[in-house]
Amino acid sequence: MGFLRLTAAVRTLGICQGDNESDNIRGVAAPLLRTSTPGVYRRGGRYAIVFRGPDGRQRRRSAATLAEARQLKSALATDVARGEFREGSRVRLTDYAHEWVRTYEGRTSRGIRAETVREYGRDLELHVLPTLGRLRLGEIEQRDLKGLTRDLAAKGLSQGTLRVVMAPVRALFATAVEEGLLRTNPAAGLRITVGGQTTMPEDRRRALNEDELLRLIENTPEQWRLLVRFTAQTGLRVSELIALTWRDIDLDGRRVMVRRRLYRGEIDAPKSSYGVRQVPISARLAADLRSAGAGTDGDPVFPNAQGRPLRPEFVLRSIVRPAAVAAGVPWAGVHTLRHTCASILFRSGWNAKQVQMVLGHHSPAFTLATYVHLVPDDLPEPHFRHDDEAYTSIG
Numbered sequence: 001m002g003f004l005r006l007t008a009a010v011r012t013l014g015i016c017q018g019d020n021e022s023d024n025i026r027g028v029a030a031p032l033l034r035t036s037t038p039g040v041y042r043r044g045g046r047y048a049i050v051f052r053g054p055d056g057r058q059r060r061r062s063a064a065t066l067a068e069a070r071q072l073k074s075a076l077a078t079d080v081a082r083g084e085f086r087e088g089s090r091v092r093l094t095d096y097a098h099e100w101v102r103t104y105e106g107r108t109s110r111g112i113r114a115e116t117v118r119e120y121g122r123d124l125e126l127h128v129l130p131t132l133g134r135l136r137l138g139e140i141e142q143r144d145l146k147g148l149t150r151d152l153a154a155k156g157l158s159q160g161t162l163r164v165v166m167a168p169v170r171a172l173f174a175t176a177v178e179e180g181l182l183r184t185n186p187a188a189g190l191r192i193t194v195g196g197q198t199t200m201p202e203d204r205r206r207a208l209n210e211d212e213l214l215r216l217i218e219n220t221p222e223q224w225r226l227l228v229r230f231t232a233q234t235g236l237r238v239s240e241l242i243a244l245t246w247r248d249i250d251l252d253g254r255r256v257m258v259r260r261r262l263y264r265g266e267i268d269a270p271k272s273s274y275g276v277r278q279v280p281i282s283a284r285l286a287a288d289l290r291s292a293g294a295g296t297d298g299d300p301v302f303p304n305a306q307g308r309p310l311r312p313e314f315v316l317r318s319i320v321r322p323a324a325v326a327a328g329v330p331w332a333g334v335h336t337l338r339h340t341c342a343s344i345l346f347r348s349g350w351n352a353k354q355v356q357m358v359l360g361h362h363s364p365a366f367t368l369a370t371y372v373h374l375v376p377d378d379l380p381e382p383h384f385r386h387d388d389e390a391y392t393s394i395g
Contacts (some may be wrong), residue, residue, distance in 0.1 A: 013124050040069045049073045062142070091181070094133035095142065107171060115268060120168035127152055127165045131133050134313050136177055142186045144232055145169065149192055153258040162192045207339040208232075208332060215327035216320075224319045225304045226288055228337065234279045235341030238316075238334045239263045240270060242309045247297035254286045255279065258360065262309055342367065 030044035047069035063069035106112030167191040238263035324332035352364035
C-alpha cells in the first residue's frame with residue numbers, strides 16, 4: 001500500500017486527523033501535547049488547533065508547523081468573531097467529483113467542450129479518486145495533492161501528463177471554493193515536480209532549428225519522411241494529421257483544409273472553432289504529395305499498412321522518437337514539429353496573426369507566448385545608426 005493510500009485509510013478510519021467537529025481524540029496514535037500558545041497542541045510531527053465555532057461546539061484543525069498553527073488559530077478566531085467562519089465540507093471527494101463532472105460548464109465565457117469534460121472524468125477516475133476519493137473535501141490539503149503527483153510520477157507518468165491529470169483537480173477545487181464548500185483551494189499554486197525538476201532543462205528546447213530538423217528528416221525511414229516534412233511545414237496537431245483525407249488536400253491551390261481530428265478513436269471537430277482553418281503548403285510539398293499518389297477522397301493521406309488512419313502513439317514511438325534519437329535530439333516529439341513550424345514561420349518574417357491562423361490558436365498573443373522558441377543563433381545582429389560610417393566622426 002502506497003503512502004497516500006495509507007494516509008487515506010487512516011483518515012477515513014478517524015485515526016489520523018480525527019473529526020474536525022469534535023475534540024474527541026480516541027484512537028489517535030499520538031497524544032496532544034500543550035504548547036506555549038493556548039489552543040495549539042503538538043501531535044506527533046504536526047500541530048493541532050482546538051477552537052470553538054459560532055455554535056460553541058469544539059472543533060479541531062491541523063497544521064504542519066507551530067508558526068502555521070498559530071496563524072491558523074488567529075485566523076479562525078477572527079473568522080468566528082466576524083461571523084465569517086465556514087465549516088469544512090464533509091462531502092467525500094468521490095461524491096463531489098461525480099456531481100462536478102455531471103454539471104461542470106467551464107470557467108470562462110467560452111464554456112468547455114463535452115469531450116474535455118469526459119476526459120476530466122476519466123482522469124479523475126483513473127488517477128485521483130482511487131487514492132483520495134474517500135477523503136472529505138474539506139480534509140484534503142496541498143500536501144495530499146503533492147503526494148499524489150509523486151506517487152503518479154513513480155508509476156511512470158511524465159510531467160506533461162501530470163499537468164493534464166491535475167487540470168480537473170484544480171478546476172474542481174476552484175468550483176468548490178466558489179460554491180462556498182471550501183475556504184481555500186488546496187490546488188492553487190501547486191507545482192508539478194518530476195525528478196526534482198519543475199521546468200524543462202535548458203537543453204530540452206521545444207523547437208528544432210533547421211539543421212536539427214534536417215537531421216531528423218534524414219534519420220526518418222523513407223516511408224515516413226513525407227509525413228515528418230508535412231507536419232513540420234503545416235504545424236498540424238497529431239490528431240488533425242491522422243484524420244486528414246485526400247478530400248482535405250487541394251494540391252492545385254496548395255492548401256490543406258483542417259476540418260476534423262481523430263481523438264481517442266473518434267472523429268470529432270478540431271480542438272476549438274479556431275482549429276477549422278486552411279493551411280498553405282509549398283509547391284515542393286504539393287508536388288511530393290502528388291507523386292506519392294493521392295487515394296480516393298475518403299482515404300487517409302497517411303495510412304497504416306491496412307489503409308486505415310495511423311494511431312498517434314505509432315507516430316510518436318515508431319516514427320518521430322527513433323529518428324529524433326538518431327538525429328541527436330532525443331527530447332523531440334511529434335508536438336516539437338508544431339513548435340518548430342511556428343518558430344520557422346516567425347523567423348521567415350510571418351507576423352503573429354498569420355502564424356496564429358496556421359496553427360489554429362484563439363489569439364496571436366497566445367501564439368507568441370507559447371510557440372516562439374528562438375535559440376541564440378537565431379538572434380539577428382543588431383544595427384544602430386550611430387555605428388554607421390557617416391556617424392563615426394561625431395563626438
